[in-house]
Amino acid sequence: MAEPLSPLARRVRQAGIVGAGGGGFPAYVKASSKAEIAIVNGAECEPLLQKDQEILEHFTSDVAAGLKLLMRATGASKGVIAIKAKHKELVEKVEAEVKGEKGLSVRRLADVYPAGDEFCLVYEIAGRLIPPGGIPIQVGVVVNNVETLYNLSRAEKGPVIDTFLTVTGAVKKPCTLKLPIGTSFAEAVSLAGGAAVKDYAALDGGAMMGRVAMDFTQPLTKTSSGLIVLPRSHALIQRKGALRGADERIGKSACDQCSLCTELCPRYLLGYAIQPHKVMRSLLFSPQDRKTWNQWSLLCCECQLCALYSCPENLAPGKVCAAAKADLAKEDISWKSSFLNAGQAPKAHPIRPFRLVPVKQLIHRLGLADYQTEAPLVREDYAPESVRILLKQHAGVPAKPVVKAGQKVERGELIGDVPEDQLGVPVHASISGTVSVVGDYIEIRR
Ligand code: SF4
Ligand code: SF4
Structure with missing residues (x-):
């Protein structure tokens, strides 16, 4: 039988807090573990996104309070608090906040991509390598995103009903917004002054790990972090939006096996058994052969550095690795069952410090240099006319609706729940109004 949750972990679950950094993993699980070091991941290495910086700047004491709560819960x-050294004033502000606090410190990170990858971050800060296919807690470390800790500090006051995101790129007023969960992408773009070009798309979640969004009626979720609006003709939109068949056809004929994708892969440089050039090679092989060679993708974190920076042919090894992992999962092949899993501990490559990729260089390579600008936090509250709140915006099982169409709800009220014995978190109304739709999402209208 599962251990009962501690009072803090229970509060975190009831507040619907998840990892706001992208994965949406329920935060009560981390709050229930035992750790030696708690890290606040403020690396924010996705080019142009600034919401973590803005939260740290405007809600410094909340983030520090969230960290102290987590330290108490995990022991x-x-x-x-890990922040890039280039944010000099912010670093000083956070240092002043934690000065004299027992056990708290600020760590300055280099401006490289992907500094925020948990494996890289834990290695940089604790000097520990997470076991292949493992998680930070296995080496006594718990890592949380800045916004997650902000939410944690407020768990006592109420549930997660707003999300922070940066809206930038080809918009008239790049900014960071705090919006009710379920607000549409279109409204977020309009609050950033609207698109500065006619025919546009967005990268939802960032230029590197985000996905292409063409449908702007989509709602924001607890894990939304940013929208980078770009002309549809921009190379990034074209490349990230290319279909699997096209990526594989071109990869098969154009990959010259130079192996630069592997040589610069951050996970390979940490000593993990990942070699994207071998996965690319497997495109030429029979399905049986591919099953073996594709296992060189199993430890890929999908950072896309190989595709969007390293490959001189502009091929898509990162996407090919992601597809290979999905194919292997269908065949029940995981790292645990892989022939590559010989039980060997990873050892960082001695060349690693000389192969870190500066974000500045990456931005130029991505064709985003013209869009580098400040995106300050807009402090006014925004009240949309309606919201669509997804019942699944976290890892685990979807929440089950606990409201019916026609029912009146208040902002903060429970509208979907997950049984205590299942992984997942509840969802709450982000505006007051009347429930108009109950399906995979709950729509509320004022
Ligand atoms: S860098 Fe590009 S061309 Fe070179 S091996 Fe990797 S995918 Fe092939
Ligand atoms: S996306 Fe590419 S660079 Fe990133 S971990 Fe995977 S193989 Fe390595």
Whole structure:
């Protein structure tokens, strides 16, 4: 039988807090673990996104309070707030906030991509390598995103009903917004002054790991972090939006096996058994052969550095690796069952410090240099006329609706829940109004 949750973990679950950094993993699980070091991941290495910086700037004490709560819950004696050294004033502000606090410190990170990848971050800060296919807690570390800790500090006051995101790129007023969950992409773009070009798309979640969004009626979720609006003709939109068949056809004929994708892969440089050039090679092989060679993708974190920076042919090894992992999962092949899993501990490559990729260089390579600008937090509250709140915006099982169409709800009220014995978190109304649709999402109208 599962252990009962601690009072704090229960509160975190009831507040519907998830990892706001993208994965949407329920935060109560981390709050229930035992750790030595708690890290606040403020690396924010996705080019142009600034919401973590803005939260740290405007809600410094909340983030520090969230970290202290997490340290108490996990028993961690050290709490480290990791921020890029280039944000000099912000670093100083956060240092002043934690000065004199036992066990708390700020760590300055280099401006490289992907500094925020948990495996890289834990290695940089704790000098520990997470076991292949594992998670930070296995080496005594718990990592949380800035916004997650902000939400944690407020769990007592109420549930997660707003989300922070940066709206930038080809918009008239790039900014960071705090919006009710379920607000549409279209409204977020319009609050950023609207698109500055006629025919546009967006990268939802960032230029590197985000996905292409063409449908702007989509709602924001607890894990939304940013929309980068770009002309549809921009190379990034074209490349990220290319279909699997096209990526594989071109990869098969154009990959010259130079192996640069592997040589610069951040996970390979940490000593993990990942070699994207071998996965590319497998495009030429029979399905049986592919099953073997594709296992060189199993430890890929899908950072897309190989595709969008390293490959001189502009091929898509990162996407090919992601597709290979999905194919292997269908065949029940995981790292645990892989022939590559020989039980060997990883060892960082001695060349690693000389192969870190500066974000500045990456931005130029991505064709985003013209869009580099400040995106300050807009402090006014925005009240949309309607919201669509997804019942599944977290890892685990979807929430089950606990409201009916026609029912009146208040902002903050429970509208979907997950049984205690299942992984997942509840969802709450982000505006007051009347429930108009109950399906995979709950729509509320004022
Ligand atoms: S970098 Fe590009 S061309 Fe070179 S091996 Fe990787 S996918 Fe092939
Ligand atoms: S996306 Fe490419 S660079 Fe990133 S971890 Fe996977 S193989 Fe390595």
